[in-house]
Amino acid sequence: MGGCFSDVKGGQAAVGGGRWSAGNAATDSSGAGHNDAVDFYFRSHGLQGLFIQIELSLSASRLLDRDITSKSDPMVVVYIKKNGALQEIGRTEVILNDLNPQWIEKVSVAFHFEIVQPLIFRVYDIDTKYYNVPVKTIKLSDQDFLGEASCVLSEIVTKQNRSLTLCLKDGHGGSRNLGSLTVRAEERVASRSVIEIVLRCSHLDNKDVFSKSDPFLRISRVVETGGSIPICKTEVVKDNLNPVWRPLCLSMQKFGNKDNPLVIECFDFDSNGSHELIGKLQKSMADLEKLYNEKSGANFVIPSSFHGGYEKVLKGQLFVDHFVEKTQFSFLDYISSGFQLNFMVAVDFTASNGNPNSPDSLHYIDRSGRLNSYQQAIMEVGEVIQFYDADRRFPAWGFGARTSDGNVSHCFNLSTTPTQPEVEEVEGIMGAYATALHNVSLAGPTLFGQVINKAAEIAAHSLFANINKYFVLLIITDGVLTDLQETMEALVRASDLPLSILIVGVGGADFKQMEVLDADNGHRLESSTGRIATRDIVQFVSMREVHSGQISLVEALLGELPEQFLNYMRNRDIKPTTPTSM
């Protein structure tokens, strides 16, 4: 829909009000009991000892204009310097056509009192063609550099208003004025409270000449030390003076507390970035709850340009159609109360991998111990997930090979026992993989359907016994699917099960097809019968692309997993079994 707006679509999307933010996991250290998986979670995030979780909000002014016909579209990438090396800790969203942006997405960082933590901020102008791409995957080398700034985390934290303005430099010692960047630090509130809210407006002023306004809302939290921090914006509703926006889900981390004043501004979207203010008002969450209960509206006001401080009351009103306060448990709450991730692996044994005895084969096992791509993927992902799996027995399959009975199988056990797909520990998978290479001959075609159905069956069977297991299937493949439709059907059927599927593409093939299965761009998978995937359960990563970028394979693959897990549990109202301290 709206094909003619495809360029600005990214700019019209909602930010910060998403339903399933899993990012609050690291704040909940207080509630977690002792547990291997929890310890591992913290260690893998580089968190040891005492720390305070800090959130950085960023804004800039007078940025350099790099675009010719419009203004720059800036994004900030934040790095921390550890042992001399830069490590990326987060990115903001991209703001369209704005030289004085206020970013909504926060970057969190663990503040260690006893360590000097140098931070580097780099601002980039993002090319239009990346607008619908998740910001994590944007290649920075393809973007225009707008300047960088650096400081030490404690410098920001010790400022009275917790905010520090830095001059942007070109990074080569040049003295050109590239504008400034303001960083504000705030301690994260450890809270599981979230509010789901539906906002609507009526009788908004019309700002467009040929059609009606295209309104969206921006909500900012007023801060004690002065000013306000944007916490979310809604999607744009086109050509409508009585818009209803999709439900927003705001956590206490975002809005502070129920009495903290929030500034709600309504803008008319303009693709050139100069969104015109339709009206604004100030209400706390408690006020909004009252509006909901009384079913009454609040009038917008607009600051008059002629009389200082005078505000004109508008006819346009804000209504609250839905207001629910919920407790939302984090990934760690589940893991620490005994929920498990159960790991499964499926390896591609099709002939396109090349003869395993030849060194240029993707399946070539090097005597020197250097791992091939399949081994790398198994090791890297297995090493992380095994901590969340109590018995460490993993089903391992192969597909696309001729087995000892002479037939091509699209789901055979890697272990030598035909009735027992499970092997022990990650080493067990590695061993079974190497043996299988000797025992089968590579064939084809590449079919995922049977492997996915098998994993779905196991996930479904677990539901008879208990609800605290979640399954993760890793499929490693070198190529193009023959059964794309059958795979989609299998994925749609599996989408309501406690299952996530990670697909790693190895070798040089074109993996366009896999991107279709990974519904990252908001398109939900659809089967030929019209059933639609309940949720996105697939994450695809091409090994070649990961190795050229800055994030590791594991990060790229597992990044969405906690969210997919939470999405499943929350949707069904499954709560952690033992209550942790609130």
Next chain:
Amino acid sequence: MASTNFASRTIEITVISGENLQVRGKPINSDLFVTVRSDLQNQNDSVSTKINRNGAGFPRWNEKLVVDLPMHAAFVTVDVCRRVSSGRKVKIVGTARVPVADFVAGYLPESHLQFLSYRLRDERGERNGIVNLSVRVKVAAGIEVSLLQKQGVGIPVPVPERKFHGGGGVVTGIPIWNVGYRDRF
């Protein structure tokens, strides 16, 4: 009802929400409600939700409907409707046909809550939105259920390949462990 020879089962369908509902490419702003019935019942026997007044094509009903499903019913028909000409006439905006096999398939525990979403199509067959449902089959006392559960826990049943018609969108290959299928013979 046509199904006098066979027992029926009770299902709870919660109509959660609609997404991107459109009439001729434009989001629907008018008041919408949803009706649900099996393919063996006619429109008059359907149960319906209350009217939702949310606009912009993303209505939320969140309403639980109880439907009596004859054992040999193959589909549940979900219609998103609106009232026209001062509320006297009902017009169907979009329809989804939900195969019964999607929620009684034997490899899940009976009474397991399932979240299912379906494509809506208008009377001309054009896609015009998505409807999100949750379905729970009420467990009726009887041999059928316990048998099924035993089978489910015991031996893993291989998932047979399903075949689909290209255009009609009707499931023809129904798994052998499917209850509805067994009852037909």
